[in-house]
Amino acid sequence: GTNQDSSGDSKKGGSEPKKTLKVGTDASYAPFEYMDKGKITGFDVDFLKAVMKEAGYKYNLVNVGWDPLFVELKNKTSDLGISAITINDERKQTYDFSKAYFLSTNEILVPENSKIESAADLKDKTIAVQSGTTGQEAVEKLVGKNNKNIKKFKQNTLAIQELIHGGADAVVADNTVVENYAKNNPNQKLKVIADKKAFAPEYYGLMFPKGSKLKPTFDKAIETLYDNGTYEKIYENWFKVKPDVANLKAQK
Amino acid sequence: MIKVEQLKKSFGENEVLKNINVEVKSREVVVVIGPSGSGKSTFLRCINRLESITEGRIYIEGVDITDKTTDINQVRTEVGMVFQQFNLFPHKTVIENIMLSPIKVRKVAKDQAREKGMELLRKVGLEDKANVYPDSLSGGQKQRIAIARALAMEPKIMLFDEPTSALDPEMVGEVLEVMKQLAKEGMTMIVVTHEMGFAREVGDRVIFMDGGYIVEENVPSEIFTNPKEERTKSFLSKVL
Amino acid sequence: MIKVEQLKKSFGENEVLKNINVEVKSREVVVVIGPSGSGKSTFLRCINRLESITEGRIYIEGVDITDKTTDINQVRTEVGMVFQQFNLFPHKTVIENIMLSPIKVRKVAKDQAREKGMELLRKVGLEDKANVYPDSLSGGQKQRIAIARALAMEPKIMLFDEPTSALDPEMVGEVLEVMKQLAKEGMTMIVVTHEMGFAREVGDRVIFMDGGYIVEENVPSEIFTNPKEERTKSFLSKVL
Amino acid sequence: MDFRLDIIVEYAPFLLKGTLLTLGLSISGVLIGTILGLFIGLGKIIRNRIISSPFVCYIAFFRGTPLFVQVLIVHFGVVPLFIHETNGIVAGIIALSLNSAAYVAEIFRSGIQSIDKGQMEASRSLGMTHVQAMKYVILPQAFKRIIPPLGNEFIALLKDSSIVSVVAAPELMYWATAMNTQYGRVWEPYLTASLIYLVLTLVLSFLLNRLERRLATE
Amino acid sequence: MDFRLDIIVEYAPFLLKGTLLTLGLSISGVLIGTILGLFIGLGKIIRNRIISSPFVCYIAFFRGTPLFVQVLIVHFGVVPLFIHETNGIVAGIIALSLNSAAYVAEIFRSGIQSIDKGQMEASRSLGMTHVQAMKYVILPQAFKRIIPPLGNEFIALLKDSSIVSVVAAPELMYWATAMNTQYGRVWEPYLTASLIYLVLTLVLSFLLNRLERRLATE
Ligand SMILES: Nc1ncnc2c1ncn2[C@@H]1O[C@H](COP(=O)(O)OP(=O)(O)OP(=O)(O)O)[C@@H](O)[C@H]1O
Ligand SMILES: Nc1ncnc2c1ncn2[C@@H]1O[C@H](COP(=O)(O)OP(=O)(O)OP(=O)(O)O)[C@@H](O)[C@H]1O
Ligand SMILES: [Mg+2]
């Protein structure tokens, strides 16, 4: 599945001609990256376009799938990955990450009549998450890693289906994901609970092979997007609210 | 005993039996001969309704077995059949082969069935094989067990369909011996066979079939030495 | 022509042939008889090395075929074999069955192979069947084709392993007729059969095997009327 | 290629638990599937087209669509009807059973039809009814022939059970995926899982071969 | 249950493209698998254990591990060695071919061994070598018997090809998943996909049956 999308005419690039970068993604995580009528679309896609323009690289965004994405980077068959990838310590053991480019807060999705009011109520409840997401991380911090009350699904949509069909008491996922779903499916009678205290913010980053020389360039490019307001525009376009740029900039 | 009236049998378009009329009296031994494909097997199989009948009537002891209301399983218990391929049940021992039907169909008590079974094994000279599986028997032994199995249902008539054709020559004799004994005891029998010696010695009557018809029937001494029909003559010249 | 010296053959523990010594002269017809399991088939199969030999030597026209350096495929082209089960190639027409080996093994030209094949079909009385598939033939016709197929390789010896045992009785005659013709033309033949009439009429010598040994051998007139060994007597009494 | 044994060690207890559930799912799947399959197979043999057609359709559906979809349908569509909530393990067992029933039905059908017609004729000629002949003569013989393909079906099910991870039944593949997502590494979890599958299937094949040989000599 | 036909209509062209790739993957898989499988099957028949053991191992590995893992290994381990980049479609074709080769090998083996021994003996007695007998007598007959199980393997591959979606080869299941993630809906994409799979497999079975019948009468 190669979906080509190139941009950037390397006007700022400087002297040497830069090679075209291969960027891997798993286009199955709306609204960050998903297929819209055969085209990879989403916040990450627009953000990547801006970053690449800033960094002065031509690139190919390729939908390689989630598991393959990691192998691509490890084998250096891709130059970087963007796929709403959470920066965490385990992954840092094998890969490098750029500066954080997205702040995600997890929220709880429950049936309207649920007694759950905060993250603390989740203990001893069955919680559905998408495996590998910040939602999973957050819940595992709360109730323990690989706790048997956590059900991990390959997709958030399946986790939410589980909730709707009574197999789980709550879904924990990115605020954007759960709010999107609750808004678009009012007849399912779901409500969203935010618990800023319990769920520490999580950050997404661009992922590079260990020791990649690209990292400094991209860190700088991201910084620039924060400063010149481009980031805010893209963010508002997708999420209809203002981002917490100060918080993001504060991250290393 | 058996009366077959205007029997016709077709497989699809192919009419295999064309107007067969036969009467077999009690204690009579009828031998059926004829070339391959002439309908001999089909004829036997119609008598115990292994084949459905296209037209005509078959009476066994006055009961019309072609009638829909007749209990065919009941009829079959009275008509024993022995096949060319023995068809013993390979997952059961010899004695179990013999006891199965009396127990399940006639609801005979196990002990009684076993006793009767052993008696029959003695009759066919194989009481020492009661507890072996059919696989370890020779062809001739298998066929004798198959006869004993059929007799266990105490049939009034026995049908034999080329009982010795699948046997090695030295085993033919032992099976024919059992059949001769049976005939002597007065069993009513219809035997399809190519063993002309047996037909001559034991048969009360020989029926020659060809192309779905009974071409000629007569006592053995007549038909073998003095066949009336051309087709009988040419067939006998090949097999004698 | 053929000389078998101290032939032994075992399947694992089971010694099936125990010291067989036979000599067959050119143009001689040897008939092998004996009870089932006595090793008749194994004996034939050793002669064209379908079975490997455990001990002993076999010479065909002076060539030691048990020698490792002998080209066994070459030997086999000189020894034709006819099986009980015909073993025609079902995916080829009759004439293709006959032509296959001459073309592929002897590298005969197609036209020539076909001509020779048609001649052989005429010999076995089946030239009208050249282009049909074996499935549509009767057993007797199949066996005659099998004989023609073996003859197409122009063998010096023909081995027959119960060629008529799988046939309906009325077809036995036509196959024996072809074999008699072959014998008359001077073919060297070893025939395993239960057809005593054929043995008597055509056989130059009869070998009686039992339990892996040659128990007795003699000209037919002697062995049938005046067998010397007890085992021969008892066997013959069963099959005659 | 670096290969991190430490994370395999860390996940070993989970992989073990997962393997046990994988075995449990496959065993219950093949057992229930065998019972269902027997009836469906017998149903398909019935000469009457009207009676046999639902069985024919059942087999066509379960053999003609990916197990993946069947699992989702059972999980979200069928299980909640009965226990008023979803349950990955229950759904897994049901889906694997229904799926294997379709395959087992075909195994039974061909096993039964492979028994020589003479057996049925001999039974009928001894006065047995069709049902009696099936019960005492045909099925006992068919069972023996059915064991090898049934064993193969079990092995197939063992591998197919990995699909149940999509509804979060914590079997072997589920834990391999968990490991994969936590560390973002592919080879360690999946090669380990495939090795476990390979060992399971080879051991099963071996046992199956021995069983077959014992049955053959009986 | 609401069922949104509009999103199916919207995705129809992609599902169609995906179906075509699914067919393409399965067809190339079964074709290449058949050629490979013939050699592997012949290799397994060889009496010499040393020569036959690699073939035996090949079959054990590919039949004993989930296709899922095989796809990943080929995608990351094998394809980059040759074309210096990953490619989901190439990996899909290779993995499906290697996998089906193992099954086809067994089909060939049992097809060859099902030919009556008398055929080989008759050929040898006519002076043919073992290879000649195989080529002119055994294999032509075996091929006929092999066609039905080969057809079944094709059908199995058609369903199994859905697994190739993990390396983002845009076949049917890939688009169903894309639809699922875009709209967050489960039934519309997966029921539609399963219906397409069902139609494909039923049509194939039908064609296969006709072919079998024609071969039988020939
Ligand atoms: N079940 C069947 N379906 C169709 N045709 C059949 C069936 N059984 C027998 N026939 C045909 O009926 C004809 C008579 O067959 P039958 O078996 O009665 O002959 P037969 O005299 O017993 O021959 P044989 O000596 O070879 O046993 C043959 O042409 C055969 O092909
Ligand atoms: N391939 C084999 N493997 C093991 N034992 C065999 C094999 N072939 C034959 N035998 C055994 O060798 C013995 C002789 O068999 P053979 O076929 O030569 O007998 P036969 O005289 O031809 O009998 P029949 O008249 O039944 O054909 C038998 O006990 C048989 O079981
Ligand atoms: Mg008959």
Ligand SMILES: [Mg+2]
């Ligand atoms: Mg023999």
